[in-house]
Amino acid sequence: MSKMTVRDIDLKGKKVIMRVDFNVPLKDGKITDETRIKAALSTIKYVLEKGAKVILLSHLGRPKGEVKPEFSLKPVANRLNELLDGKVSFIDKTRGEEVEKAVESLEEGKVLVIENTRFEKGETKNNEELAKYWASLADIHVNDAFGTAHRAHASNVGIASNIPSFAGFLMEKEIKFIGGVNDNPEKPYSVILGGVKVSDKIGVINNLLEKADNIFIGGAMMFTFLKAMGKEIGSSLFEEDKLDLAKSLLKKAEEKGVNFILPVDTVIAQELKAGVETKVVKIEDGIEKGWMGLDIGPETVKLFKEKMANSKTIVWNGPMGVFEIDEFSNGTKSVAEMIVEFTEKGTTSVIGGGDSAAAAEKFGLAKKFSHVSTGGGASLEYLEGKKLPGIEAIVSKKKVTDKRYILAGNWKMNKTTTETAEFLAKLSGKIGNKSSYDVVVCTPAVSLQKAVDIVSSTNIKIGAENMHYEDKGAFTGEISSHMLKDINVEYVVLGHSERRDIFGETDELINKKIIKALKEELNPIFCIGEHLEEREKDLTFNVIERQIKEGFNSINAEDAKKVIIAYEPIWAIGTGKVATPAQAQEVHAYIRSLLAKMYDEETANSISILYGGSVKPNNYFGLFTKKDIDGGLVGGASLTEAFVELAEIMDLVIE
Numbered sequence: 001m002s003k004m005t006v007r008d009i010d011l012k013g014k015k016v017i018m019r020v021d022f023n024v025p026l027k028d029g030k031i032t033d034e035t036r037i038k039a040a041l042s043t044i045k046y047v048l049e050k051g052a053k054v055i056l057l058s059h060l061g062r063p064k065g066e067v068k069p070e071f072s073l074k075p076v077a078n079r080l081n082e083l084l085d086g087k088v089s090f091i092d093k094t095r096g097e098e099v100e101k102a103v104e105s106l107e108e109g110k111v112l113v114i115e116n117t118r119f120e121k122g123e124t125k126n127n128e129e130l131a132k133y134w135a136s137l138a139d140i141h142v143n144d145a146f147g148t149a150h151r152a153h154a155s156n157v158g159i160a161s162n163i164p165s166f167a168g169f170l171m172e173k174e175i176k177f178i179g180g181v182n183d184n185p186e187k188p189y190s191v192i193l194g195g196v197k198v199s200d201k202i203g204v205i206n207n208l209l210e211k212a213d214n215i216f217i218g219g220a221m222m223f224t225f226l227k228a229m230g231k232e233i234g235s236s237l238f239e240e241d242k243l244d245l246a247k248s249l250l251k252k253a254e255e256k257g258v259n260f261i262l263p264v265d266t267v268i269a270q271e272l273k274a275g276v277e278t279k280v281v282k283i284e285d286g287i288e289k290g291w292m293g294l295d296i297g298p299e300t301v302k303l304f305k306e307k308m309a310n311s312k313t314i315v316w317n318g319p320m321g322v323f324e325i326d327e328f329s330n331g332t333k334s335v336a337e338m339i340v341e342f343t344e345k346g347t348t349s350v351i352g353g354g355d356s357a358a359a360a361e362k363f364g365l366a367k368k369f370s371h372v373s374t375g376g377g378a379s380l381e382y383l384e385g386k387k388l389p390g391i392e393a394i395v396s397k398k399k400v401t402d403k404r405y406i407l408a409g410n411w412k413m414n415k416t417t418t419e420t421a422e423f424l425a426k427l428s429g430k431i432g433n434k435s436s437y438d439v440v441v442c443t444p445a446v447s448l449q450k451a452v453d454i455v456s457s458t459n460i461k462i463g464a465e466n467m468h469y470e471d472k473g474a475f476t477g478e479i480s481s482h483m484l485k486d487i488n489v490e491y492v493v494l495g496h497s498e499r500r501d502i503f504g505e506t507d508e509l510i511n512k513k514i515i516k517a518l519k520e521e522l523n524p525i526f527c528i529g530e531h532l533e534e535r536e537k538d539l540t541f542n543v544i545e546r547q548i549k550e551g552f553n554s555i556n557a558e559d560a561k562k563v564i565i566a567y568e569p570i571w572a573i574g575t576g577k578v579a580t581p582a583q584a585q586e587v588h589a590y591i592r593s594l595l596a597k598m599y600d601e602e603t604a605n606s607i608s609i610l611y612g613g614s615v616k617p618n619n620y621f622g623l624f625t626k627k628d629i630d631g632g633l634v635g636g637a638s639l640t641e642a643f644v645e646l647a648e649i650m651d652l653v654i655e
């Protein structure tokens with residue numbers, strides 16, 4: 001599923017609240033590694049060039065909700081200001097009047113950095129009120145903080161429930177490379193793991209055993225495996241309580257046909273420090289007492305290179321030895337060099353952040369990899385196959401193949417036939433050729449024939465606002481499905497709240513109409529929704545459950561798939577009050593889960609669920625980008641040019 005990025009939106013004059021990961025190492029107030037600042041620059045520059053105003057958020061360290069000067073973002077903001085030629089100002093607050101004033105007076109093309117987000121207790125708790133506050137400062141959210149993507153915090157996940165969140169370029173690149181190798185690696189796929197603890201990487205190894213062709217192990221973690229295999233490892237580091245796990249991972253690798261390649265020699269010493277005597281020993285000869293393995297040996301380097309040679313994808317996480325000390329750095333350096341050599345020949349290479357990234361940097365090789373992740377913990381969790389909340393919260397594009405998306409207008413008792421003809425002619429010219437979703441216009445009965453004629457050479461479909469369940473008879477004022485079919489009407493709105501409330505339509509009656517519409521091959525747009533009192537009494541889900549169960553009564557799964565549901569909270573219809581995207585998504589997801597229980601997952605996933613109730617161009621993007629919202633049933637805004645703008649939003653979001 002592809003994520004929407006800053007490229008997908010018009011940024012001119014917009015207030016953008018941007019989350020970056022400027023959690024950089026500081027020593028005596030000085031930044032010792034500015035990789036993360038530089039990595040976010042291209043997004044910041046792009047957004048500024050497009051005429052946006054940027055409010056920048058980041059955490060720094062773990063101040064645990066307290067204001068601690070040593071964790072201030074000021075030095076970072078100063079450095080950013082140098083890198084952005086004086087476009088940056090800093091405010092030592094995380095909220096309040098001063099922040100609001102600074103935002104108010106912020107000019108286009110300028111950046112305001114606010115203080116460390118973790119000075120707020122609510123940040124790491126993903127506090128709703130804090131997220132809402134930060135969201136209120138801006139029009140949109142941009143998330144370029146991949147290093148923080150494994151955290152569900154207010155500044156990355158919480159804000160996204162209130163305003164739409166778009167990926168920055170760094171986030172996009174991380175998703176492309178780390179997500180890409182994880183979801184669909186070009187084979188053969190080799191993974192090199194090192195570092196200290198097997199326990200830190202169990203999840204990763206488990207996941208990789210399902211995907212990789214070769215797993216190479218180095219670093220201190222190799223000794224846990226070697227010990228598990230009965231080798232003599234002297235006083236090398238290993239994890240006693242992970243020996244059984246190591247055995248089972250070795251067994252699993254064999255069962256899965258994954259090559260699990262362990263070192264054949266190691267560089268040993270009696271002490272972990274520079275300048276000590278070192279020896280190279282073969283693993284099969286064992287390490288004598290008092291000596292410990294601190295790097296992989298030259299034969300292992302050769303073996304790794306040979307086995308890695310034909311790889312199309314290589315992921316590296318964790319150094320092969322104590323690379324910080326020259327005597328034990330050769331293994332890590334050699335592995336880095338061999339990956340670079342393969343990369344130059346076309347292999348995709350990814351370093352999963354952390355110490356391996358630092359090692360590549362130390363050897364001057366970092367730029368020669370396809371991608372070096374800026375996230376340690378985040379890339380590890382991503383490689384474990386976990387969904388990262390920071391990425392999940394970014395709006396996704398919708399795939400045409402996944403669902404039938406619909407933009408439906410319900411005109412109610414508005415527009416004469418003359419007005420209908422005029423307006424539909426205009427719409428036909430503007431949105432008459434849509435193919436990735438259905439545009440449906442539901443008009444008063446008297447104008448249906450005219451409407452059908454006008455749109456006949458376009459993709460626009462016409463719907464009625466109601467019908468009776470009988471074919472004909474003594475039902476003064478009613479129209480039947482036969483009459484609609486006769487003039488080529490394709491859709492019909494059933495059970496709209498106004499009909500339920502004003503004309504006393506019951507669930508049972510609506511069910512009869514749905515059954516009839518299905519029988520006649522008319523597409524029913526079945527409306528449901530709760531009153532304000534019901535929501536306030538926490539009865540929303542009860543009301544929805546009743547309406548859905550009764551509405552679908554005695555309809556089989558095949559027919560159910562043809563029903564279009566429109567969730568319209570009654571308190572939001574014509575009142576100007578709109579459900580927040582999060583509120584709407586919650587109910588839509590509930591409806592979907594209910595349908596899955598009544599039928600099955602496949603049926604539930606193929607039913608389109610539209611949202612209705614004060615839908616306007618300024619709120620539709622947030623709604624439509626939600627996972628379970630498949631379009632809109634639009635009242636007032638379908639009577640004007642706004643309907644065209646809603647279609648443009650659909651165009652933007654559907655891939």
Ligand SMILES: Nc1ncnc2c1ncn2[C@@H]1O[C@H](COP(=O)(O)OP(=O)(O)O)[C@@H](O)[C@H]1O
Nearest residue numbers: 195196219220293294318320321322354355356
């Ligand atoms: N054989 C070894 N014995 C002790 N420490 C080692 C050994 N091999 C690697 N290390 C240390 O492991 C550390 C990195 O481990 P880890 O944090 O797991 O890696 P990463 O951050 O890349 O995931 C480095 O500081 C390195 O010195």
Ligand SMILES: O=C(OP(=O)(O)O)[C@H](O)COP(=O)(O)O
Nearest residue numbers: 021023147148151375376377378
């Ligand atoms: O530096 C970070 O983590 P990382 O060192 O695992 O990449 C991120 O900024 C996340 O910080 P956190 O682990 O304090 O939540």
